[in-house]
Each structure stands twice: as structure tokens, then as C-alpha cells.
Amino acid sequence: MYKLSNLLLACVLVFSVNAQENAGLRLPAGFSATLFADQIGTARHIAINDKGILYAKLNNANKAGQSIVRMEDANGDGIAEKISGWGKYGGTGIYVRGSQLYASSDDAVYLYQLDANGEVINPTSPKTIIQNLHSRRQHASKSITLDPKGNIYVNIGAYSNACQEKDRSVGSKGMMPCPILDSAGGIWKFDGSKENQSYAEGKRYATGLRNVIGLDWNNTTNSLFVTQHGRDQLNTFYPTMYTDAQNAELPAETMYEMKEGDDAGWPYVYYDPFQKKKILSPEYGGDGKLEGEKNALDPLVAFPAHMAPMALLFYKGNQFPAKYKEGAFIAFHGSWNRAPLPQEGYFVAFVPFKNGKPSGEWEIFANGFAGPDNNKSPRGAKARPCGLAEGPDGSLYVSDDSKGAIFKISFNK
Amino acid sequence: MQKMQFKIVSLILVALFYCIQGNAQNMKNGKKIYETRCLACHQADGGGVPNMNAPLDAASNVVGTDIARLVRIIRYGYNERIALDGFYYSNAMTASPDLKDNELADLLTYIRNSWSNKASAITVAQVQAAKKKK
Numbered sequence: 076m077y078k079l080s081n082l083l084l085a086c087v088l089v090f091s092v093n094a095q096e097n098a099g100l101r102l103p104a105g106f107s108a109t110l111f112a113d114q115i116g117t118a119r120h121i122a123i124n125d126k127g128i129l130y131a132k133l134n135n136a137n138k139a140g141q142s143i144v145r146m147e148d149a150n151g152d153g154i155a156e157k158i159s160g161w162g163k164y165g166g167t168g169i170y171v172r173g174s175q176l177y178a179s180s181d182d183a184v185y186l187y188q189l190d191a192n193g194e195v196i197n198p199t200s201p202k203t204i205i206q207n208l209h210s211r212r213q214h215a216s217k218s219i220t221l222d223p224k225g226n227i228y229v230n231i232g233a234y235s236n237a238c239q240e241k242d243r244s245v246g247s248k249g250m251m252p253c254p255i256l257d258s259a260g261g262i263w264k265f266d267g268s269k270e271n272q273s274y275a276e277g278k279r280y281a282t283g284l285r286n287v288i289g290l291d292w293n294n295t296t297n298s299l300f301v302t303q304h305g306r307d308q309l310n311t312f313y314p315t316m317y318t319d320a321q322n323a324e325l326p327a328e329t330m331y332e333m334k335e336g337d338d339a340g341w342p343y344v345y346y347d348p349f350q351k352k353k354i355l356s357p358e359y360g361g362d363g364k365l366e367g368e369k370n371a372l373d374p375l376v377a378f379p380a381h382m383a384p385m386a387l388l389f390y391k392g393n394q395f396p397a398k399y400k401e402g403a404f405i406a407f408h409g410s411w412n413r414a415p416l417p418q419e420g421y422f423v424a425f426v427p428f429k430n431g432k433p434s435g436e437w438e439i440f441a442n443g444f445a446g447p448d449n450n451k452s453p454r455g456a457k458a459r460p461c462g463l464a465e466g467p468d469g470s471l472y473v474s475d476d477s478k479g480a481i482f483k484i485s486f487n488k
Numbered sequence: 489m490q491k492m493q494f495k496i497v498s499l500i501l502v503a504l505f506y507c508i509q510g511n512a513q514n515m516k517n518g519k520k521i522y523e524t525r526c527l528a529c530h531q532a533d534g535g536g537v538p539n540m541n542a543p544l545d546a547a548s549n550v551v552g553t554d555i556a557r558l559v560r561i562i563r564y565g566y567n568e569r570i571a572l573d574g575f576y577y578s579n580a581m582t583a584s585p586d587l588k589d590n591e592l593a594d595l596l597t598y599i600r601n602s603w604s605n606k607a608s609a610i611t612v613a614q615v616q617a618a619k620k621k622k
Contacts, residue, residue, distance in 0.1 A: 134539070212569040212578035236580075242567060243580040311528050311582070411537040414528055454535030454543060477538060 098482050099457070101443040105396070108441070109153030111472060111483040115144050118474035118481060119167040120218065120386060121462040122176070128193035129155065129464065129481065131474055132169040132178050134216075142166065143178055145193065146481065153483050161198035167216035167288065168229075169462075177227065177267070179217040182210040184229060184265075205229060207273045209259050213242075214286035220299070222292050227267040228299055229277075232286035233260035237306050237358045238342035245312050249358030253342050256282055260341060262290070262301065262333060283338040283371055284331075289387035295401055296332065296431035300375075302384035302405055303329045306345055306356070307412045313357045321363075323413040324349070328384050329374035330403070330426070340371030348377040376403075376433055381410035382420030385461045385476075389428070392469025395486045402427045404440060406460035406473060411453045418451035423460055423473055441484060444475065458482075511597075514609065518598025521591055525584055526599075534603040542570060542577040545603035555610060556618040559592055589615045 098110040111129070116137030123129045129146040136142045141160030148155045168179030176187040176195070185201035204227065208217060214232025221227050235242045238253040238260075253260070258274060261282035265272045280299075289302040310322035317325065326345035331337070340346075344353040344367040353368055355361030378384065386406040390399050402425055409421035425440040426433050446457030453459070458475035465471055466483075473482045522530075526544075530536050534545030544550045549557065549572060565583030569576055587595070592615045600607035 213580070215578065243582050244565070245582065308528060411531065411541070412528060414531055415523065452531055452533045452535055453537040454531070455533060459538075 098480075099443055099447065100441050100482060100484070102441055102484065106441075106484055106486050108482050108484045110480060111148065111153060112144075112146050112155045112158060112481040113479065115146070115158065115479040115481065116141070117165075117476045118144070118479050119216070119461050119476050120169045121464040121472055121474045121481070122169045122171040123464040123466050123472065124171050124189070124193050125173075125467050126193055127466050127468065129466075129472060130169055130171060130176060131462065131481065132166050133479075134167065134476055135165045136163050137479070143169070143176075143187075143195075145195070147193070153485070155481070161195055168219035170219050170221055170227075172221065177204070177219055177221070179219050179229070180210075181215040181217060182206070182208045184217065184219060184227065186267075202270050204267065204270060205265050205272050205277070208263075209234065211259075214259075214304075216288060218288050218290055220290050220292050221267050222299070223294070223297075225267040227265050228280060228290065228292075229263050229265065230284070230287040230290060230301070231259045231261060231263055232288075233284075233341065235342070236285075236308065237356055239358050243308065243312075247358070249342055249356060251359065255342075260284060262287065262299065264335075280335055281333040281337045281339070283340045283343075283368075284333075285341040289384045289405060291387045291389050291403075293332070293389050293431060294391070295389075295428070298431075299333045300387060300389070300403070301331055301333055302387050303331065303339060303341070303374075304383055305329065305380060306342070307381070309357065316357055316363050319415055322380075323416040324380050326354075326380060327374065327377035328380060328382055328407075329378070330376040330384075330387070330405070331372050331374055333372075338368075338371050339374075340368040344368040344371060346374055346377060348379075351377075376426055376437055378405070378407075378424070378437060379419055381412040383408035383410060386463040388463040388465060388471075390465060390469075390471070392465055394469025395471075398427055399425065401429075401431075403433075404463055404471060405437075406463050408459050408461060408476075409445065409451060409453060409456055418453070421445040421451060421456055421459060423463070423471075441473065441482075444473075511609065514594045514597050515601065517591070518594035518596070519602075521587070521595045522598055522602075525582075526595075529579065529582075534599070534605075536577070537579075538575070540577060540579045542572050544599050545605060548573055550599055551605050551607040555596070555614055556621040558596055559615055559618040562587065562592060562595065589619075 097108040117134035118131040142162040144160040146155035147157040164180040166180040170177040184205040188196040211234035239247040241247040264280040265277040287301040305326040309317040327348035355365040355367035407420035423441040427435040444458040461476040462474035529541040536543035565581040567580040596610040
């Protein structure tokens with residue numbers, strides 16, 4: 076008996092030591108992780124330059140009064156020892172290419188110039204590339220990505236759950252047509268080098284997207300891919316139509332390839348991953364079975380409901396095994412609207428791609444962000460994955476916007 | 489005389505118990521309302537959702553003394569970004585205009601005495617007074 080308890084204790088100790096060794100993450104065989112940085116602030120999206128210098132955009136300025144953080148690991152031990160920053164405004168989007176660094180607030184996109192060491196040259200006087208975008212609290216964050224020609228794509232999230240006359244109210248009908256879609260609920264395209272653009276200078280590139288936080292340009296297909304946050308609270312507003320258990324699984328979180336002019340169907344339909352159909356929203360007369368919006372896109376990938384895809388990254392490197400090449404990593408923030416059922420997500424998922432199309436089922440790549448006690452309440456989670464970046468050596472970085480951790484994941488062969 | 493004192497002290501203790509802890513039946517009623525109307529957003533642990541849905545646990549407004557404000561928020565909801573204890577929350581709050589005075593009292597008693605919260609129970613009379621305040 077004594078021996079057995081000792082053995083158990085030893086198992087627990089070995090397990091916890093191993094967990095610490097990978098910064099608390101659970102990874103596929105052959106992968107390891109380090110805590111690249113910790114408590115840097117509410118780190119939303121991250122970007123990395125060709126020298127491996129990592130930049131994070133914070134949702135709120137941190138204790139040092141900075142909202143863009145520069146992290147450098149000069150000695151290559153997997154931990155950033157040089158950490159500095161600038162900027163005062165909160166936001167989500169960040170993108171770096173050569174000496175240019177784009178960062179977004181909730182209503183604008185700014186362009187900074189970097190020197191040869193990746194240090195910012197104009198911390199207080201960036202160029203304003205885009206301004207005066209709608210920022211109406213809900214889904215206000217502006218994610219950004221660029222195509223090879225230098226066009227910039229900006230998500231303008233819908234400031235609503237389901238375009239009801241009165242947002243998130245029992246019995247309030249959906250507005251027809253939804254007036255939000257003229258200036259939000261889609262992806263807008265701008266010139267990445269022109270200053271002071273707004274709606275008049277930009278173009279609504281794609282519509283019918285409630286809120287996209289993860290987006291990336293795919294070089295194989297030469298097109299934009301996005302992940303959408305599906306609508307909330309079907310059971311709260313239509314308790315006779317949807318049970319708590321149904322709401323926990325509806326609708327799917329979805330991935331789309333968006334070409335110019337495409338429509339993903341929000342708010343008129345949501346995607347039901349069990350019926351594999353676009354179902355008419357109850358706010359627009361749906362009953363859980365009626366279909367709608369035949370011309371709207373079907374998703375390329377349907378993930379479990381409410382897990383909140385925050386970042387999308389197509390893997391270009393050679394460090395990871397061949398199956399990961401050109402595949403998609405998705406950072407899931409973790410759900411809240413599956414309650415009273417257990418929450419889900421709080422992990423990084425992977426979808427294999429071949430010739431620009433998903434070639435297999437999605438799988439969990441990195442898990443354990445919520446913490447060793449598996450506390451999956453949004454407040455209790457130790458870390459909530461939010462941003463992804465691929466280093467020049469092919470390592471994958473994951474940011475956490477709750478306590479400000481940055482994880483570096485590598486493959487060791 | 490001693491017996492009398494004992495009786496008074498016990499009475500005060502019992503009254504205190506009800507004031508601080510809330511009546512068990514009221515707590516039970518409040519919990520039921522919380523689970524059907526509030527839990528989806530404010531969560532089972534009362535922790536809310538960072539940046540989106542305000543927490544009720546350890547929230548200064550919830551355990552505070554402005555009962556009229558709490559009654560107003562539950563009855564009418566709101567659609568604005570709110571600040572609470574140094575953080576901002578962006579989602580709209582759903583209105584519950586149909587809750588009766590005793591239901592509002594029980595719900596408030598429940599959220600003020602759940603998780604780490606320990607505040608006074610709310611009576612129907614307090615709810616009625618709060619409604620008049622506007």
C-alpha cells in the first residue's frame with residue numbers, strides 16, 4: 076500500500092514537472108514549448124519579423140503604459156529577455172512586413188517604420204492608414220492582414236448578435252434588410268500604403284460575417300481565409316425552440332475562403348453542423364429546420380459552437396513535420412455561451428490542407444492553456460489563446476490575452 | 489431576567505442571520521431565476537466573461553448599496569459599454585421587465601450572497617422603494 080501511494084506520488088510529480096517543461100501545454104509527440112514571455116499585458120494578435128523579433132498588440136495599455144510590445148530572444152533560449160514597447164491605444168490587429176509594422180485600434184489602422192534592428196523609428200507619429208471605422212462596443216476589434224500586392228483587409232465586426240431591432244432582447248425581430256451590413260459585418264479592403272482612408276476610400280470586400288477575428292492570406296490559393304464567431308444565445312431568446320444542450324452545439328464556428336463579393340449569410344442564417352445546412356435564424360422566421368440564403372457560402376470547416384476562433388495562420392515553414400505544411404492553425408479563445416454545459420476550447424487546433432483545400436478532420440494541436448485544474452470558466456482560465464505567429468525558423472508562437480503569456484512551440488525531431 | 493436576555497440575544501442573532509445570509513427559500517428562488525435568465529452570460533461562477541459580460545462575483549456594484557441601480561439594470565437592461573472595477577464590458581444586457589418584486593428581491597439576495605459575495609439580503613419593500621427612486 077505504502078509503495079503504491081509512493082508510486083502514485085511519483086507519477087504526479089513526474090507529470091507536473093513535464094507539464095512545467097512545456098510551459099504547462101500538452102503537445103503532440105516531438106513538440107516542446109517554452110514560456111517566451113509572461114504578463115506582458117492583454118496580448119491580442121502577434122506578428123514576427125524576419126529576424127525573429129516578436130510584436131504583440133495589447134487590448135489595453137499595460138502597466139508600463141505601452142500597447143505595442145517588442146520582444147527579442149537574443150541568446151536563443153526560447154525566452155525573450157529584451158522587452159520594450161510603445162503606443163498608448165488598445166487594439167487587436169498587428170502585421171509586420173520588412174520594415175513596416177501595421178497596428179490597429181478599434182477604429183483605425185496605423186503604420187510604423189522599423190529600423191534594421193526592428194526598433195520602432197516613429198513611436199509617437201505613425202501614419203494613419205485607415206480611420207473612423209465603426210467601433211460600437213460589440214465586436215469592435217479590428218483584425219488585419221495584407222495580400223502580396225499590399226492591399227490591407229480589415230474585419231469590421233457587426234455591432235450586434237443577430238441584427239435584432241433590439242440587440243439581445245427576447246422577442247425582438249431581425250431587421251430586414253439588416254442595416255448593419257452597409258458598414259460592418261464583413262471584411263473591408265484598403266490600400267496598405269495610402270493615408271487617411273475610411274469607408275469612402277475602401278471597399279466592402281466580403282459580407283455576411285458576424286465577427287471575424289482570425290484571418291490570413293493563403294499563398295497557395297492566393298485568397299483570403301477567415302474564421303467567424305457564430306451567433307450566441309439561441310436558447311436564451313427561443314427557449315421553446317432550442318434546449319440548453321442544443322444551444323451548446325449551435326451554430327458551428329466556421330472557416331471560409333472569401334473571394335471578392337462573397338456573402339457568408341449572417342444574420343439571416345447560421346450554420347448547423349449536424350444537418351450540414353444553412354438554417355434560417357429564428358429572428359427571421361426560422362424554426363431550427365427551415366433553410367435560407369441559398370447563395371451564401373457554405374463553410375470549408377465547421378468547428379464546435381462558441382469556442383471563439385481568434386487567430387488563423389497558414390503554416391509556411393519546414394520545421395514541423397510534413398503534414399503541417401500549408402495547413403491551418405486556429406487559436407480558440409474558449410467558450411462562454413455553452414453554459415450551463417461545460418465550456419470548450421482554450422486550445423490551438425490544426426486543419427491539414429492540400430492544394431489549398433482542407434484535406435482531413437480538424438484536431439487539437441496544443442491544449443492545456445486553461446490550466447492544470449482544467450478550469451474552463453472564461454474568468455478562471457489560466458490562459459486564453461488569442462494570437463498566432465510563425466517565426467523565421469518555423470516555430471509557432473501563441474499569445475494569451477488574459478494574463479499576457481506568449482508560448483513558443485517548436486518541433487525537436 | 490437572564491432568560492429574557494438570552495431570548496433577546498437569540499432573536500438578534502436570528503435576525504442577523506437572515507439579514508446576512510438571506511433566507512434559504514429566497515436564496516433557492518433566486519438561484520432558479522439566476523440559472524434561467526442570468527447564468528448564460530454571467531456564468532456559473534458569477535465571473536462573467538472578460539471584456540464582454542460583467543462579473544457579479546466580487547463586483548463592487550453588486551455588493552454595494554445602490555439597490556435602485558441594480559433593480560434598474562435587471563428590469564431595463566442596457567446597451568452601452570460599461571466600466572466596472574477598472575475593466576470594460578461591451579455586450580448588451582438583456583432586460584427582464586416581467587420579474588415581480590419578490591422575484592427581483594430573491595434574485596438580488598442570491599447574487600449578493602453567492603460565490604465570494606457576502607452582502608445584505610434584499611426585501612420586497614427595498615425593491616419597491618428602489619423602483620420609486622427611478
